[in-house]
Amino acid sequence: xxxPMLEAPTVLQRCEDLARCTEEPGRITRxxxxxxxxxxxxxxxxxxxxxxxEPRLDAVGNLIGRREESGQxxxxxxHLDTVRDGGRYDGALGVIVALAVAERVAQRELPFAxxxxxxxxxxxxxxxxAFLGSALLAGCVNSRWLERRDRDGVRLADALDAWGGxxxxxxxxxxxxxxxxxxxxxxxxxxxxxxxVAVGVVESIAGQIRASVTFTGTAAHAGTTPMGARRDALTAxxxxxxxxxxxxxETAGLVATVGEVEVEPGAANVVxxxxxxxxxxxxxxxxxxxAAVERLRALATAAGAARGVEVVWAQAHETASVPCDPRLTAxxxxxxxxxxxxxxxxxxxGAGHDAVMLAxxxxxxxxxxxxxxxxxxxxxxxxxxxxxxxxxxxAASLVEELARERV
Amino acid sequence: xxxPMLEAPTVLQRCEDLARCTEEPGRITRxxxxxxxxxxxxxxxxxxxxxxxEPRLDAVGNLIGRREESGQxxxxxxHLDTVRDGGRYDGALGVIVALAVAERVAQRELPFAxxxxxxxxxxxxxxxxAFLGSALLAGCVNSRWLERRDRDGVRLADALDAWGGxxxxxxxxxxxxxxxxxxxxxxxxxxxxxxxVAVGVVESIAGQIRASVTFTGTAAHAGTTPMGARRDALTAxxxxxxxxxxxxxETAGLVATVGEVEVEPGAANVVxxxxxxxxxxxxxxxxxxxAAVERLRALATAAGAARGVEVVWAQAHETASVPCDPRLTAxxxxxxxxxxxxxxxxxxxGAGHDAVMLAxxxxxxxxxxxxxxxxxxxxxxxxxxxxxxxxxxxAASLVEELARERV
Numbered sequence: 001x002x003x004p005m006l007e008a009p010t011v012l013q014r015c016e017d018l019a020r021c022t023e024e025p026g027r028i029t030r031x032x033x034x035x036x037x038x039x040x041x042x043x044x045x046x047x048x049x050x051x052x053x054e055p056r057l058d059a060v061g062n063l064i065g066r067r068e069e070s071g072q073x074x075x076x077x078x079h080l081d082t083v084r085d086g087g088r089y090d091g092a093l094g095v096i097v098a099l100a101v102a103e104r105v106a107q108r109e110l111p112f113a114x115x116x117x118x119x120x121x122x123x124x125x126x127x128x129x130a131f132l133g134s135a136l137l138a139g140c141v142n143s144r145w146l147e148r149r150d151r152d153g154v155r156l157a158d159a160l161d162a163w164g165g166x167x168x169x170x171x172x173x174x175x176x177x178x179x180x181x182x183x184x185x186x187x188x189x190x191x192x193x194x195x196x197v198a199v200g201v202v203e204s205i206a207g208q209i210r211a212s213v214t215f216t217g218t219a220a221h222a223g224t225t226p227m228g229a230r231r232d233a234l235t236a237x238x239x240x241x242x243x244x245x246x247x248x249x250e251t252a253g254l255v256a257t258v259g260e261v262e263v264e265p266g267a268a269n270v271v272x273x274x275x276x277x278x279x280x281x282x283x284x285x286x287x288x289x290x291a292a293v294e295r296l297r298a299l300a301t302a303a304g305a306a307r308g309v310e311v312v313w314a315q316a317h318e319t320a321s322v323p324c325d326p327r328l329t330a331x332x333x334x335x336x337x338x339x340x341x342x343x344x345x346x347x348x349x350g351a352g353h354d355a356v357m358l359a360x361x362x363x364x365x366x367x368x369x370x371x372x373x374x375x376x377x378x379x380x381x382x383x384x385x386x387x388x389x390x391x392x393x394x395a396a397s398l399v400e401e402l403a404r405e406r407v
Numbered sequence: 408x409x410x411p412m413l414e415a416p417t418v419l420q421r422c423e424d425l426a427r428c429t430e431e432p433g434r435i436t437r438x439x440x441x442x443x444x445x446x447x448x449x450x451x452x453x454x455x456x457x458x459x460x461e462p463r464l465d466a467v468g469n470l471i472g473r474r475e476e477s478g479q480x481x482x483x484x485x486h487l488d489t490v491r492d493g494g495r496y497d498g499a500l501g502v503i504v505a506l507a508v509a510e511r512v513a514q515r516e517l518p519f520a521x522x523x524x525x526x527x528x529x530x531x532x533x534x535x536x537a538f539l540g541s542a543l544l545a546g547c548v549n550s551r552w553l554e555r556r557d558r559d560g561v562r563l564a565d566a567l568d569a570w571g572g573x574x575x576x577x578x579x580x581x582x583x584x585x586x587x588x589x590x591x592x593x594x595x596x597x598x599x600x601x602x603x604v605a606v607g608v609v610e611s612i613a614g615q616i617r618a619s620v621t622f623t624g625t626a627a628h629a630g631t632t633p634m635g636a637r638r639d640a641l642t643a644x645x646x647x648x649x650x651x652x653x654x655x656x657e658t659a660g661l662v663a664t665v666g667e668v669e670v671e672p673g674a675a676n677v678v679x680x681x682x683x684x685x686x687x688x689x690x691x692x693x694x695x696x697x698a699a700v701e702r703l704r705a706l707a708t709a710a711g712a713a714r715g716v717e718v719v720w721a722q723a724h725e726t727a728s729v730p731c732d733p734r735l736t737a738x739x740x741x742x743x744x745x746x747x748x749x750x751x752x753x754x755x756x757g758a759g760h761d762a763v764m765l766a767x768x769x770x771x772x773x774x775x776x777x778x779x780x781x782x783x784x785x786x787x788x789x790x791x792x793x794x795x796x797x798x799x800x801x802a803a804s805l806v807e808e809l810a811r812e813r814v
Contacts, residue, residue, distance in 0.1 A: 189631030222664035222687045223757030224596030227655045238648035245642040248634045257629035268685035278675035280629045350630030
């Protein structure tokens with residue numbers, strides 16, 4: 001067995017190598033169906049062969065390395081694409097750690113086939129898709145996505161076909177051969193750093209609602225309109241933004257965010273006539289989330305009514321909470337406890353992951369690795385080499401445990 | 408004497424004629440040193456001659472019509488320029504009513520010279536100047552304004568010289584021959600409409616402070632950053648926007664407004680890292696305004712401190728309150744009471760006017776005419792013909808009263 005302290009530097013170096021595959025010089029931008037992503041995929045294909053895996057591309061451009069065995073398949077992996085101006089580790093770390101695990105068990109007989117997936121589109125940064133890469137494995141590619149266009153007007157189907165994919169081959173049945181899916185990912189939040197632990201296990205991926213709330217009053221002259229005669233859209237919105245924070249704080253495990261504000265007409269000397277704000281609410285428990293959102297709807301209406309301001313609520317999208325597999329999660333927590341010597345935190349992931357799609361067809365488990373300052377989707381993303389070593393060790397332990405059990 | 412009911416339709420028709428002098432078809436946009444403003448000025452020059460006034464242009468392009476008499480000069484007037492996409496009456500009404508008054512007294516001997524001014528730049532919509540037209544009469548043109556450039560990169564001095572003005576002739580002494588300045592203007596607010604009175608007299612023009620307040624926290628993932636770990640710049644700003652409204656409501660006569668909000672990075676799924684908001688505070692009494700602004704500064708700091716958010720306060724500009732002349736205002740109120748049969752409201756003007764500049768060199772009086780819905784700086788600006796008749800009658804009464812007294 002190779003000591004983790006020797007594997008982790010290789011993993012970090014490979015993430016660095018991948019970071020140089022980018023659409024934008026000086027930034028890390030690697031979106032779906034771009035030459036930059038193809039270059040990253042080529043690097044990973046080479047490393048797959050080194051790990052004893054046979055690489056193949058599927059219709060959507062996912063790179064999957066397989067070690068053949070009869071019976072079911074254990075899938076490890078994550079995604080290779082990034083947001084615009086993203087970091088080195090979100091996605092990439094999970095792919096490269098999976099390769100390290102495959103190398104670790106390369107000389108060992110396994111009672112199942114092993115696959116490492118490098119998904120082609122998780123972030124949806126180019127076509128605003130949701131887990132397009134892993135959706136193919138779940139038989140869930142939305143055919144309407146094919147007509148989507150990027151900012152340059154390029155159709156998704158055309159981009160995919162020009163990139164070596166097959167837009168006519170996306171309507172496939174879900175995979176039924178999987179015995180489980182394990183994904184390692186940076187936490188993207190501050191919980192592990194605060195708890196001073198290298199890794200944590202994910203119990204569920206939060207359900208989410210996105211809405212746009214528009215407050216409409218009357219634009220008026222800031223100098224000549226007495227306070228009592230105003231229908232100020234922004235003060236109504238501001239009261240409600242405070243309520244979003246308060247409800248978020250009062251509800252354990254809830255995160256509630258207003259990230260966008262558009263004020264019209266938006267001049268210093270004009271009382272705002274309209275204020276459109278975004279809402280993002282997430283929680284592990286869908287009922288808790290629904291109750292919080294209903295409360296926020298009522299509070300928006302009240303904040304408007306107090307000022308003669310009309311409130312229109314437009315829900316943009318909603319996704320249900322996805323639980324990780326309880327048995328796989330318990331095993332993962334057991335392995336993490338053995339490796340770290342402490343009981344590791346159990347978290348709800350506020351961000352979505354490819355595990356959301358894989359959960360439709362197989363038990364999923366997720367391991368989070370501590371990241372610096374909780375920062376992700378940013379060039380400042382950072383992980384400690386030691387924590388990466390722990391991540392490899394935990395994931396490898398789980399694979400070895402599953403192998404022992406099945407033999 | 409011509410009955411006001413006959414003069415008012417002419418005034419409204421002339422405002423309509425001026426509205427057709429515009430830089431932008433379908434809108435009313437008549438900014439400083441534009442061909443549109445020159446066309447409007449030509450129309451007014453013709454009407455000046457009909458009213459027995461001799462028109463002249465000064466160095467900044469103000470059009471001034473004069474009826475000669477030895478001794479001092481009574482000045483009536485307002486401005487001819489508009490904001491972009493403005494209304495028919497802000498400024499123009501005061502010029503045309505002044506002409507109606509000049510016509511009314513045309514056959515009558517006066518013990519003073521009479522001038523009607525059509526100022527070339529009150530709104531500052533092109534070069535962000537402050538009362539450039541009337542500043543010339545007060546000897547207060549800021550020489551640094553000459554280097555300002557409009558959106559197309561044109562220097563103010565070049566625009567003025569190309570338009571028939573004289574940028575080398577703006578450094579002149581203040582006029583010392585004025586016995587008073589009277590300006591009629593639409594109210595731009597809802598007070599007269601609510602009081603159900605055609606006109607009101609202005610006691611003072613509010614002092615004003617403009618500031619930009621920037622809240623800086625840390626941008627973070629909206630899904631993965633627990634509420635307790637956030638430094639949300641927008642929730643801090645929102646708490647403070649509520650405080651601005653509250654302080655405005657609690658302080659009699661104060662108006663306090665946040666009209667602009669810029670959130671960074673401004674994405675629905677990112678906790679805002681910064682929020683920059685504008686502040687506009689006005690009051691007739693400078694001490695009251697200062698006290699309110701100090702309170703708001705402390706509240707901004709507190710809203711930031713509660714969230715680990717830094718607050719930077721940048722004051723953009725401040726103007727002191729300008730009182731109208733008490734004796735002229737009392738006379739104007741007396742005339743208005745006689746014409747309307749009621750005691751008319753005494754208002755503080757929240758908007759600035761050319762009277763701010765003229766007050767530096769002569770006693771000023773202002774009469775507000777009720778406008779529909781308090782709307783100004785908008786194509787929907789509207790005044791009632793009957794109210795315009797009352798405005799003419801009150802202004803003419805004052806001129807006649809001043810004439811009787813001086814004879």
